[in-house]
Amino acid sequence: MNELWLFFGFLGHDQYTQLIVHTIIAAILSIVVAKLATRNLQLIPSGCQNVMEATVSGMLYIGKDVANEEIARKYLTLAGSLAIFIFMANAIGIxxxxxxxxxxxxxTLTLALIVFVYYHFEGIRAQGLGHYIAHFAGPVKWLAPLMFPVEILSHFSRIISLAFRLFGNIKGDDLFLAVLLMLAPWVFPLAGYALLTFSAFLQAFIFMVLTYVYLYGAITGQEEAL
Structure with missing residues (x-):
């Protein structure tokens, strides 16, 4: 989207400069929202606190549905933070x-690697290194030589799945927005913006759900739940 005017274009139009700048903006927005929601906590919430409490409750509900209550609460910090940051990062592109x-x-690859490394770390911590590695061989011992490399490849494919699903959808949204603005630069395209906002939310939601799913499978060893 370098053909479009950017607020921070004066810093350079190369992709890495813009990536760093807009990543920092998304992170700052996430922190600001969190601060606004918690700066004046009330028993009967209102405003930003009300929205964030509803958001966190929704995250916990989804986490309990995907995994269980213990895992949902324990890893809410990771899954919830990723969801909020990804939503902000998606939304500013609109x-x-x-x-x-x-x-x-x-x-997106960096975020996927964070989830990948962390859920393996938690799986090893919960089950022990030997038991965790052994579960890659599957329940049938004579199939272990076949199952082990297949399981290893399937886990590495999760990096690609997480990274490229998010990247592909948001890149497509960016291109859609670029075309929309070129075709109707003087008309505010409400329907298009509504669709892009929903997509920003949906991709953050999917990333959060998959984070919970991978954590649950690693900690419990129930890979069939994936």
């Missing part, structure tokens, strides 16, 4: 003059 950093595979 605003003309900004780019969605999640439309750059370098960021």
């Amino acid at each position: 605003i003309p003059g900004f780019e969605a950093p999640t439309a750059n595979v370098n960021l």
Whole structure:
């Protein structure tokens, strides 16, 4: 989207400069929202606190549905933070003059690697290194030589799945927005913006759900739940 005017274009139009700038903006927005929601906590919430409490409750509900209550609460910090950050990163790309950093595979790959490394770490911590590695061989011992490499490849494919699903969808949204603005630059395309906002939310939701799913499978060893 370098053909479009950018607020921070004066810093350079190369993809890495814009990636860093807009990633920082998304992170700052996430922190600001969290601060606004918690700066004046009330027993009967209102405003930003009300919205964030509803959001967190929804995340916990989804986490309990995907995994269980213990895992949902324990890993809410990770899954919830990723969801909020990814939504902010997706959403800023809807605003003309900004780019969605999640439309750059370098960021989505980094997020996918964070989830990949962390769920393996938690799986090893929960089950022990030997037992965790053994579950890759499957329940049938004579099939272990076949199942082990297949399981290893399937786990590495999750990196690609997480990274390129998010990247591909948001990059497509960016291109759709670019075409929309070129075709109707003087008309505010409400339907298109509504669709892009929903897509920004949906991709953050999917990333959060998959994070919970992978954590649950690693901790419990129930890979069939994936």
